Amino acid sequence: MASPPPPAAIPLEIQAAPLELRRASAWLRASGDSMAVPAVQIDRLEICLNEVLANLLEHGGTKESGEPILLRLYTITPDAGAGVRLEISDGGLPFDPLVASDKPLPSSLSEASPGGLGLRLVRAYTDGMAYRVLEHRNELSIEMHWSPQS
């Protein structure tokens, strides 16, 4: 039996600029609504998207490359029952967040370091993450899963 066709993805193209992060957030919320993604998953996915894009702007060389950032959101069917996958594709410097390690949590304010907070949030909130370089572009996939009854 032939496998079902992949679900239609909702795309967005943005430039590497701070205000574009808000356009991406608005797109994600509207797209998530149209796919009936629960509010908790959308809240978490929005934080992940914002952190990944902020990292691209600050450290990823995306601004310098002049190439747009491409976003795609589509539904998936994980073991949990329901889910969405967000793909973020950029033409900046290669960076695999799966191999970067988290810093230990600080035990006091004086020990607190401002770095690494965004990556920690992404790792904590996502239910699945994958990274690859495809045709000279970085492609990061972030998944959110939930039970349809939730």
Place this chain on the structure above:
Amino acid sequence: MTTTSIEHEDLAEDLRRIRLSGRLDMVGVGEIEMRFTSLAASRPIRVLVDLTGVSFLASVGLRCIIHSAKALELKGGRMALLLGENTVVRGTLDTVGVSDIIPVCDDEAAAMDALTV
């Protein structure tokens, strides 16, 4: 998308409330960061940072709060965060361990207690 705002009120000579509202993302933090640091960390006082009206807190906002809390502590002051029912922001603070190093309170009375210790 909500805009970002900052207001403050001096409740006593050594006690200031700073109310942040809206989105603390890259754009929002850029709008309030200098004023927030100036209000929160320029004198050795007790600072209650009210985050009940914050709709989105990104790591750039966390960095801003941590940076000011550290500077305030070095001056001999103290900061507490007031969240109310803001579960989204609470989740972010808990995930990165901020609630272990800066008192995070559900109501104003608890925040005042944390600042008095």
